[in-house]
Amino acid sequence: MAARSVMNLTFHADFASVDQARSALLGACREVFPLESEAVSDLCMAANEAMNNAVEHSGSSQVEIELRIDDNCMIFRISTCGERFDPTAGNAVMPECDEQGELREGGYGLALIQVLIDSMSYEYLEGKNILTLVRKVKGGVNDGN
């Protein structure tokens, strides 16, 4: 089955809007995959980090997100306008403790995304940074029947 779009949203680049977008995404994922609570939770957590990064680092005033699904996966796509910025180019390993053995206070966002999803890809198209996150699911789609 080809992936079909189940949600499109454009929002102003601020953290309060990220909260609303996350809620909408969670609702859409749960509706399609009601029995995939862990996969849904993982995708929404990863998407939340991607949206936070877009708000914080992209410089774009608007953020576009899309959720597509097929029988086997959820595909989250986030787009922002601006200079080319590839978040996948950096080293996304989980931060180690500092020299004093203390936890570092930041740098967990991209590493969390890597852990929570199955694949991540980046492309720069027509002045837009587009990040795509894919999380596989085990069960089938709830098609409403």
Place this chain on the structure above:
Amino acid sequence: MMEIKTEMVNDIVVLNPVGNLVASSVELLKSQVEKLIEKKFNFLLLDMSRIDFMDSSGLSSIIAANKLITADSGVLACAALQEGVRKVFRVTRADQRIAVAETRSEGLLLIQARIIQGNGR
């Protein structure tokens, strides 16, 4: 939006945040913790039973709070984590450095035990 109710149990301040601990709300937790430390309340239990969702900003705010409190010989413990929050602690390995208890009462016992031992660490 997040709200934080605060109560005292013996020498321990219990913070009861309700909502999501995310980028839009972390400042509230940070400012509450800073005010408590200024007033020399150094034994804090974060009851997370009503935190439905936490992101990396939320985790960072807890790590920062833990640093401030332990630097002053205090103790911070987190208790009653929901599954999603627990996963963030686990995959970042924050649960290896920050005291985590299954329940609020176990969290209180954990802090009391460390107070009896002398301090937080």
